[in-house]
Amino acid sequence: xxxxxxRSRTIQTIAKKEYRELMHxxxxxxxxxxxxxxxxxxxxxxxxxxSFYDPMAMGDIDIKGTRIAIIESNNSDLYSFIExxxxxPLPYADFTRASSAxxxxxxxxxxxVSDGPPDGHDLINIDLYLPRxxxxxxxxxxxxxxxxxxxxxxVRDIRTKRLDGYTPLDINFIDDKQQTxxxxxxxxxxALLPLLMFTPAFIxxxxxxxxxxxxxxxxxxxLLLVAPVSLLDxxxxxxxxxAIIAPIQSLAWMLLLMANDIVIHNPxxxxxxxxxxxxxxxxxxxxxxxxFRERGVGQLYYSLVLIAMFLASYLFTNSPLNLVxxxxxxxxxxxxxxxxxxxxxxxxxxxxxxxxxxxxxxxxL
Amino acid sequence: xxxxxxxxxxxxxxSKQKFDxxxxxxxxxxxxxxxxxxxxxxxxxxxxxxxIYRVVITDPYLQPMIDADQxxxxxxxxxxxxxxxxxxxxxxxxxxxxxxxxxxxxxTAAADALKRTLKNYREIVLTSYxxxxxxxxxxxxxxxxxxxxxxxxxxxxxxxxxxxxxxGTTPGMDPAGTSDSETLAGVTTREGERIRxxxxxxxxxxxxxxxxxxxxxxxxxxxxxxxxxxxxxxLFIFPIYFVSQFYSSTIMDERTNKKCELVLVAPLHGRDIVxxxxxxxLVTIMLTLAAxxxxxxxxPGSMAEILTVLQILATVFPIVxxxxxxxxxxxxxxxxxxxxxxxxxxxxxxxxxxxxxxxxFANVHTISTISPMTLVVHLIEGNDVRMAEYVFSTLPFYLIxxxxxxxxxxxxxxxxxxxxxxxxxxxxxxxxxFLTYPAGSIFLxxxxxxxxxxxxxxxxxxxxxxxxxxxxxxxxxxLAAFVEELVKSIGILTLVKRKMVILTPxxxxxxxxxxxGGFFVGEKLISLITLSAIASSAFGSxxxxxxxxxxxxxxxxxxxxxxxxxxxxxxxxxxxxxxxLASLLHGLYNLYLLRGIIYG
Numbered sequence: 001x002x003x004x005x006x007r008s009r010t011i012q013t014i015a016k017k018e019y020r021e022l023m024h025x026x027x028x029x030x031x032x033x034x035x036x037x038x039x040x041x042x043x044x045x046x047x048x049x050x051s052f053y054d055p056m057a058m059g060d061i062d063i064k065g066t067r068i069a070i071i072e073s074n075n076s077d078l079y080s081f082i083e084x085x086x087x088x089p090l091p092y093a094d095f096t097r098a099s100s101a102x103x104x105x106x107x108x109x110x111x112x113v114s115d116g117p118p119d120g121h122d123l124i125n126i127d128l129y130l131p132r133x134x135x136x137x138x139x140x141x142x143x144x145x146x147x148x149x150x151x152x153x154x155v156r157d158i159r160t161k162r163l164d165g166y167t168p169l170d171i172n173f174i175d176d177k178q179q180t181x182x183x184x185x186x187x188x189x190x191a192l193l194p195l196l197m198f199t200p201a202f203i204x205x206x207x208x209x210x211x212x213x214x215x216x217x218x219x220x221x222x223l224l225l226v227a228p229v230s231l232l233d234x235x236x237x238x239x240x241x242x243a244i245i246a247p248i249q250s251l252a253w254m255l256l257l258m259a260n261d262i263v264i265h266n267p268x269x270x271x272x273x274x275x276x277x278x279x280x281x282x283x284x285x286x287x288x289x290x291x292f293r294e295r296g297v298g299q300l301y302y303s304l305v306l307i308a309m310f311l312a313s314y315l316f317t318n319s320p321l322n323l324v325x326x327x328x329x330x331x332x333x334x335x336x337x338x339x340x341x342x343x344x345x346x347x348x349x350x351x352x353x354x355x356x357x358x359x360x361x362x363x364x365l
Numbered sequence: 366x367x368x369x370x371x372x373x374x375x376x377x378x379x380s381k382q383k384f385d386x387x388x389x390x391x392x393x394x395x396x397x398x399x400x401x402x403x404x405x406x407x408x409x410x411x412x413x414x415x416x417i418y419r420v421v422i423t424d425p426y427l428q429p430m431i432d433a434d435q436x437x438x439x440x441x442x443x444x445x446x447x448x449x450x451x452x453x454x455x456x457x458x459x460x461x462x463x464x465x466x467x468x469x470x471x472x473t474a475a476a477d478a479l480k481r482t483l484k485n486y487r488e489i490v491l492t493s494y495x496x497x498x499x500x501x502x503x504x505x506x507x508x509x510x511x512x513x514x515x516x517x518x519x520x521x522x523x524x525x526x527x528x529x530x531x532x533g534t535t536p537g538m539d540p541a542g543t544s545d546s547e548t549l550a551g552v553t554t555r556e557g558e559r560i561r562x563x564x565x566x567x568x569x570x571x572x573x574x575x576x577x578x579x580x581x582x583x584x585x586x587x588x589x590x591x592x593x594x595x596x597x598x599x600l601f602i603f604p605i606y607f608v609s610q611f612y613s614s615t616i617m618d619e620r621t622n623k624k625c626e627l628v629l630v631a632p633l634h635g636r637d638i639v640x641x642x643x644x645x646x647l648v649t650i651m652l653t654l655a656a657x658x659x660x661x662x663x664x665p666g667s668m669a670e671i672l673t674v675l676q677i678l679a680t681v682f683p684i685v686x687x688x689x690x691x692x693x694x695x696x697x698x699x700x701x702x703x704x705x706x707x708x709x710x711x712x713x714x715x716x717x718x719x720x721x722x723x724x725x726f727a728n729v730h731t732i733s734t735i736s737p738m739t740l741v742v743h744l745i746e747g748n749d750v751r752m753a754e755y756v757f758s759t760l761p762f763y764l765i766x767x768x769x770x771x772x773x774x775x776x777x778x779x780x781x782x783x784x785x786x787x788x789x790x791x792x793x794x795x796x797x798x799f800l801t802y803p804a805g806s807i808f809l810x811x812x813x814x815x816x817x818x819x820x821x822x823x824x825x826x827x828x829x830x831x832x833x834x835x836x837x838x839x840x841x842x843x844l845a846a847f848v849e850e851l852v853k854s855i856g857i858l859t860l861v862k863r864k865m866v867i868l869t870p871x872x873x874x875x876x877x878x879x880x881x882g883g884f885f886v887g888e889k890l891i892s893l894i895t896l897s898a899i900a901s902s903a904f905g906s907x908x909x910x911x912x913x914x915x916x917x918x919x920x921x922x923x924x925x926x927x928x929x930x931x932x933x934x935x936x937x938x939x940x941x942x943x944x945x946l947a948s949l950l951h952g953l954y955n956l957y958l959l960r961g962i963i964y965g
Binding site for chain 1: 383384387388391392395396398399401402403405406412413414415416417418419427430435436438459462463464465466470471473474475476477478480481483486487490491494496497498499500501502503504505506507508509510511512582583584586603606607610611613614615617618621622701702703705706707708710711714715718
């Protein structure tokens, strides 16, 4: 028992030493900046993208100002659909006049609607002319999507009756007042949050490779082993430190997101999961480092394995990334989530046993 | 035989040793896992959004429709059994055909997702009828017309009207090659010749990733946002990232245990060693990237295709150089392995952001050409890239990598490689070496740093975009000023600290004029090369500020003067607060200039 206590103390000592060095070298700040960068970059993207997906979400964009030319021989419903959507359609008699209006910037797009009546049998072709390499092109096509779909619907109401046995699905949304889309919501919870939660763990995995291979390459490991510590203690200390700093950073991110009015459910379970996954990654890279003892090789393999694991997590429900999403959204029952966290803990234990064995082999050499 | 060839051969031999049988086995296993996972992930069409919304339904008929979307976690309940229904507490409750939406953010998102799912289901059912005239009666063809922009980087007629090369269109429709409105007039008469089929519908789904959408029905219609760029960027950047990791490791390797000492005493120039150590990696990356290009474009069959492949490689080349040069420099400066890892990851993320963000909008806006990745996207899509565009987007990359390599080679010597000098001292060493060269001067140094300032400021824009509006501009102004002040005064700090010059009132002014003047000249040079075309637009006038040319020059000189005279009166330990003071002054001046934008 006493021996065991002494041992956990040496592990702690090693962990503390590594911690001091980490804080001393200010490059750790870089790692925080990386994460900040990823976060701000994602926000940059999401704001850019939502403004494309639904311009309404942006609110302050002045879409009333958009004018488009519309050329049609007989009045169709399309004109009024467009008018109701907030764009101003201007009727033109022929393409020549419409295009000169286009080049004079009086209109931003031209719609050319073919003759076919809704109850006819021919396809109705609509030609949409947009300004090339212009942000307007994206905005106009976004705004036109809804009136065009409404138009398609009216034509379909007539024509689908001719299809044998087709009945449109009638599903009513009761007091449906929502105007926003799910894109932004899903981006936050499906992409941004899991990525931010696990980035610290990804970095910890790379960090432990440096800590271990440096001892081998600078041959300081021999000196350490002369002292009353075993190789296992040294590596345990490094594993412990690098695994533990990950959830601390994740917690900071969580608080930051919460300060931005993003509701995160089950924070404790999420942090527990981050800790477990961080152990898994750190153990994988420790095994790699003990095997190869060379930084370049170790980092290369770790990156490859990490990407493979990342891709694999797309494949099944309750993969670590998916689990964070479901936990934060309260879309999973407690027994299910705890069961999966336990499963990941088992994987970590298996990896620990593997690390133990690899170190045993090294000692024998 | 040149000295660097020997070093290169030696490097190849040594890196071969690192891959013994066990490593090679592990490498192949890791690669196999990677490809398997990538293959599975792309083929199953999965995402990480499984089971995020919970739905209770009472009508089992709806189950297959909703189940088709993996986002929904479905529970079936009996319509009569109210207690169980309520016990589930789900976002969506569908009793019969009525959907009850929970009044939360998640509830509305779920409702929107459900609407889209049902719409997709409708399209699938309609397509199965194979009666296109009745099931998909409306078709949209998108045409792009060139129109001069208010805010444009490249002047003139870049691409003419681009008619869609879709199979359904008749060749006669094509007004290709002209943006002249007269020729377009006849278009109306040739309607109705296009024949659509169910195959066309399937094509919409398939083409979405690699081409711009040109024909579609309203339900399939989506705006021109090219996500292709993301995929390309990653396909190209992954190999670069891996090899440069390895490269930085071998440079670092030379430093641990002074392995490089023997090479340094050999009768070789520092640059021979650097070139020799770099070449194998540069060649490896370029070969890998050639393979990536072949993977995307297919093996070239004609001269024109070979030319395109070469153009793509020429466009990614400066990116490779930048990655390698920065890895090289970080490996020389790093004090430990973790230092190096942090620096490498940081730089990769930043460069990837710079490359990837503008490329997202490759088909949307001309300003996206600041990233070479945009040019790659254009080349892959079969468009031409003009020389001016190439120069515009790659010049900063070339300038920075050449400078970084030069400065790195300056300190590729014993005293910097093997000692634990503080980071700042090493940086000062490189500048000292530069200034001792006959051609090196404070004036030139300021010019050389311009591309760095330019890129840093672009990155700052991305970083600060996050903050609410007045703060982001304020932050940008202060930080941008700080970067400029730092760059202008660091050379002078080196001179003073290394006792290469004794400050007198006269030399203080002379140095300030040189540093400020150099920066001013460099700034004007870069705006001449890159921004000349937008000078006439609103943005251009902000950047060049027309007649006020003399005032910026004065400003640049004055702020350096603040730092240098501070150094003269006090000592070099005051450098940091002095630079902060100068940045503050500079920032206030910029704020005064931009007051109209911020408060108006």
